Amino acid sequence: MSKTEITRRGLVGAGAALGGVAAMPGVALAAAQLGNTLLNVSYDPTRELYKEINAAYAQYWKAKTGQAITINQSHGGSGKQARAVIDGLQADVVTLALAADIDEIAKRAKLLPANWQSRLPQNSTPYTSTVVFLVKKGNPWKIHDWPDLIRPGVGIISPNPKTSGGARWAYLAAYAYGLKHGGDAAAQDYVRKLYKQAPVLPTGARDATTTFAQRGLGDVLLAWENEAYLTIEEFGPKFDIVYPSLSILAEPPVAVIDRNVERHNTKFLAEGYLNFLYSPIAQDIIGKHHFRPREAKAAAKYAANFKPIPLVTIADTFGGWTKAQATHFADGGVFDRIYKPS
Amino acid sequence: MIDLARPLALPRPRWKEPSILPGFGVGLGLTLTYLGLIVVLPLAALAIRPWELGVSGVWHELAQPRVTAALKLSFGLSALAALLNAPLGLLIAWTLVRYQFPGRRILDALVDLPFALPTAVAGIALSAIYAPNGPLGSLAAKIGIKTAYSPLGIFIALVFIGLPFVVRSLQPVMQDLDAEVEEAAQTLGATTLQRVIRVVLPALAPALISGVSLAFARAVGEYGSVVFIAGNLPMKTEIAPLLIVIKLEQYDYAGAAAVGLAMVVIAFSILIGINAAQTWFARRGRP
Numbered sequence: 001m002s003k004t005e006i007t008r009r010g011l012v013g014a015g016a017a018l019g020g021v022a023a024m025p026g027v028a029l030a031a032a033q034l035g036n037t038l039l040n041v042s043y044d045p046t047r048e049l050y051k052e053i054n055a056a057y058a059q060y061w062k063a064k065t066g067q068a069i070t071i072n073q074s075h076g077g078s079g080k081q082a083r084a085v086i087d088g089l090q091a092d093v094v095t096l097a098l099a100a101d102i103d104e105i106a107k108r109a110k111l112l113p114a115n116w117q118s119r120l121p122q123n124s125t126p127y128t129s130t131v132v133f134l135v136k137k138g139n140p141w142k143i144h145d146w147p148d149l150i151r152p153g154v155g156i157i158s159p160n161p162k163t164s165g166g167a168r169w170a171y172l173a174a175y176a177y178g179l180k181h182g183g184d185a186a187a188q189d190y191v192r193k194l195y196k197q198a199p200v201l202p203t204g205a206r207d208a209t210t211t212f213a214q215r216g217l218g219d220v221l222l223a224w225e226n227e228a229y230l231t232i233e234e235f236g237p238k239f240d241i242v243y244p245s246l247s248i249l250a251e252p253p254v255a256v257i258d259r260n261v262e263r264h265n266t267k268f269l270a271e272g273y274l275n276f277l278y279s280p281i282a283q284d285i286i287g288k289h290h291f292r293p294r295e296a297k298a299a300a301k302y303a304a305n306f307k308p309i310p311l312v313t314i315a316d317t318f319g320g321w322t323k324a325q326a327t328h329f330a331d332g333g334v335f336d337r338i339y340k341p342s
Numbered sequence: 343m344i345d346l347a348r349p350l351a352l353p354r355p356r357w358k359e360p361s362i363l364p365g366f367g368v369g370l371g372l373t374l375t376y377l378g379l380i381v382v383l384p385l386a387a388l389a390i391r392p393w394e395l396g397v398s399g400v401w402h403e404l405a406q407p408r409v410t411a412a413l414k415l416s417f418g419l420s421a422l423a424a425l426l427n428a429p430l431g432l433l434i435a436w437t438l439v440r441y442q443f444p445g446r447r448i449l450d451a452l453v454d455l456p457f458a459l460p461t462a463v464a465g466i467a468l469s470a471i472y473a474p475n476g477p478l479g480s481l482a483a484k485i486g487i488k489t490a491y492s493p494l495g496i497f498i499a500l501v502f503i504g505l506p507f508v509v510r511s512l513q514p515v516m517q518d519l520d521a522e523v524e525e526a527a528q529t530l531g532a533t534t535l536q537r538v539i540r541v542v543l544p545a546l547a548p549a550l551i552s553g554v555s556l557a558f559a560r561a562v563g564e565y566g567s568v569v570f571i572a573g574n575l576p577m578k579t580e581i582a583p584l585l586i587v588i589k590l591e592q593y594d595y596a597g598a599a600a601v602g603l604a605m606v607v608i609a610f611s612i613l614i615g616i617n618a619a620q621t622w623f624a625r626r627g628r629p
Contacts, residue, residue: 079591086593104593160574163591200491200573203588207570216475217491331594339576 035266038071038273041091043078043165044205045227049289056285057276077204078165092261092270095254097165100321102255111259125251126277127291130311131173133242134221134228141219145244146177149220150193157218158198159208161335166205168329170222173248176312180246192338226290249311385606391599403600408576416582417608419493420561423500424554431508431553439516457506461566468499469571491573499567504557511553512546519545547623555616562609
């Protein structure tokens with residue numbers, strides 16, 4: 001056993017310890033002993049969502065199998081979380097902001113097959129979301145659509161698209177607006193002007209929200225829809241949500257990390273967990289936390305919260321994540337070329 | 343007659359320090375093993391990593407304007423912060439050591455707080471105070487000075503985390519400083535200014551330099567407290583450690599290691615220079 005293997009084990013605690021025990025020949029009789037701990041490695045704005053879903057799943061699992069389980073959650077910028085899993089964080093499931101980050105785990109660490117996204121319904125995305133504008137109460141800058149953001153004096157807050165999944169969706173939404181109103185050249189021109197209006201570049205979505213809501217920096221926050229609602233719930237009615245004329249259908253995908261669940265003996269538990277996300281119970285929780293549910297009943301129940309605006313998709317407008325990532329966010333890509341801090 | 347068997351009196355490194363205490367071999371062995379394991383091994387791993395880009399690749403990586411800007415910002419502001427902490431740390435240490443007043447012990451304990459605080463907490467606290475809507479930030483904004491989310495904000499954070507290093511390096515040396523030496527200087531007719539410059543400062547110089555270099559080294563590597571107050575704009579307020587993290591998050595391991603290696607080389611050269619200066623001062627300051 002390699003040295004890194006041991007250190008990685010050391011990092012994780014309960015789940016890995018179980019795997020280690022099962023691997024020892026003397027304790028092989030424990031083959032029937034299933035792991036009872038899951039680690040869900042997720043992105044920034046899902047803390048509250050998964051806290052509630054985890055409790056519901058633990059209850060459901062206990063009722064179904066009699067086994068008591070613990071689900072641990074880890075949150076951070078989507079790219080950072082993917083890298084942690086590549087570097088050995090023992091995630092049983094990942095629930096990240098965009099498919100490109102899970103692709104990286106499949107490509108670099110080979111912890112799951114490349115076709116992971118076809119294993120669960122709807123591109124492995126149990127819910128969707130979008131990018132909206134959060135402005136100060138009463139909308140003093142009269143911001144109604146994308147062109148308003150590049151008026152002189154307006155400060156926009158959005159994280160660094162290089163490190164934040166949400167910021168990549170926001171960038172692509174802005175780009176899609178430019179595409180629709182003049183093609184590639186116009187789109188590049190628009191995002192260039194847009195990022196000139198950014199006084200800071202936080203590294204993650206939560207950091208951006210704090211900068212905007214607590215530090216009072218900037219006039220518009222380009223936010224995940226759920227994060228915008230959450231901010232209003234947290235900080236009271238100091239803010240308004242503005243829906244632009246067009247945005248993007250954000251599809252945050254989920255996947256079981258095959259190699260890790262084999263090691264922890266948690267395959268059934270992990271697969272059950274992700275399937276549970278599509279269940280009516282979980283879909284209702286998803287709607288409650290301002291993510292857009294896939295299931296019809298939950299979607300109808302919370303429909304009033306989600307203003308129906310035209311949403312472009314990553315597949316139709318940008319040719320999928322692999323292509324979008326390479327064109328826009330790789331070193332030397334469009335973002336690097338257009339970004340110049342003012 | 344010249345005794346040929348006698349070695350020339352050159353200061354040459356020797357294997358054995360004459361000491362009445364036994365255990366030189368064991369001591370040196372343990373020192374080398376420990377330093378090798380804790381310091382050299384990880385640094386060697388860092389030094390190997392970037393070369394998968396090739397020599398020209400590493401050079402290309404480091405010559406990017408964004409990388410040079412980040413390195414300049416990190417080392418420049420760290421040096422400035424450490425230099426500001428020199429006189430201020432000296433003053434604080436002097437006050438705490440030489441004077442008795444109510445609350446001295448509390449002040450003394452306060453000095454350690456920047457050590458003890460998790461850096462992220464320090465960063466959040468500093469950015470709350472210096473943000474445009476914070477108590478100090480709004481005052482500064484009124485006279486047109488931008489504190490948080492500007493290089494000045496980074497400077498403030500680096501001064502904050504560096505202060506204890508200077509104070510704590512100076513305090514024990516000051517305590518050992520005999521007041522009689524100063525009194526002797528006074529009886530010999532030295533003015534106050536002369537006493538400070540010719541008697542006190544030379545004795546304190548080695549400790550001051552070591553405190554300043556510690557503060558500098560810490561500031562160069564500081565991440566947690568800075569990222570919250572910096573604003574993180576590439577080319578403007580993006581520190582080198584953050585650039586390394588950003589490169590890692592783009593899976594650019596070799597690029598990140600290249601920047602890391604550059605930081606180690608620069609910091610190591612500067613620290614060797616400071617060490618040399620310190621030795622010089624120590625010889626000179628010896629009574």
